[in-house]
Amino acid sequence: MDLTEFDARVEELRVKSAASQANYGFALxxxxxxxxxxxxxxxxRMGxxxxxxxxxxxxxxxxxxFGFVDLLPIVGEPDGREDDLLTVNDREFPDRSFVAVAPVGTGDYxxxxxVEGRCRDEVWFCFHDGGEPEAVAAGFLEFVVSHGLKS
Known part of the structure; x- marks a missing residue:
């Protein structure tokens, strides 16, 4: 899936997000x-x-x-109150065996x-309690569609 196809898939969420912002004061x-x-x-910085x-x-x-998933921002808030990509990965994966992109909400990511300094395209579920990581999506955009849009 490329970004153009992805954009088409999320059009409904964009419309709902705008309506939610107008009606309730928060965007999806x-x-x-x-x-x-x-x-x-x-x-x-991450190597x-x-x-x-x-x-x-x-x-x-x-x-x-982004819909039903909370993605780590590349750069966090200036006050440092929010987790960002570097902060979380320095804490959770300092060896850079993985690069966390989204918290699950249970301490998992x-x-x-x-591999050799290059992130693979796949997204994996990494357990905080030492369980073996599991592949969940062949690519990032597929991951966002399946978890963010719940399709």
Whole structure:
């Protein structure tokens, strides 16, 4: 799935998000987008290359709420009260065997496996209590569709 196909798949969520913002004061898509420079800087600081589709998503939609999934932003709030990609991964995966991209809410994370400094496209479920990680999606956009849109 490329970003154009993804955009078409999420059109209904965009409409619902705008209505939710107008009616209730909160959006269903509420992300902090990242610039190319911010993405390059986080890759440098983490010592990894992030997947192309993930970077495109972060430039277009950003980290934060996306339907039913909460994605870690590339850059957190200036006050440091919010988790961001670097903070979480320095704490949870300092060896960079995985790069966490979304908390599950139970102490577990959805993450990219890392091989020789490159994040693979797949998204895996990583257990906080030491269970074996499990593949959940072939790519980041497929992960967001299945978990963010609950399709």
């Amino acid at each position: 898509i509420d992300g902090r987008v990242a610039s190319d420079d911010e993405i390059a800087e986080i890759e440098r 990894v290359t992030l997947p192309t589709a993930y970077k495109a998503f972060m430039r277009s939609y950003g980290g934060g709420m 959805w993450a990219f496996p890392v």
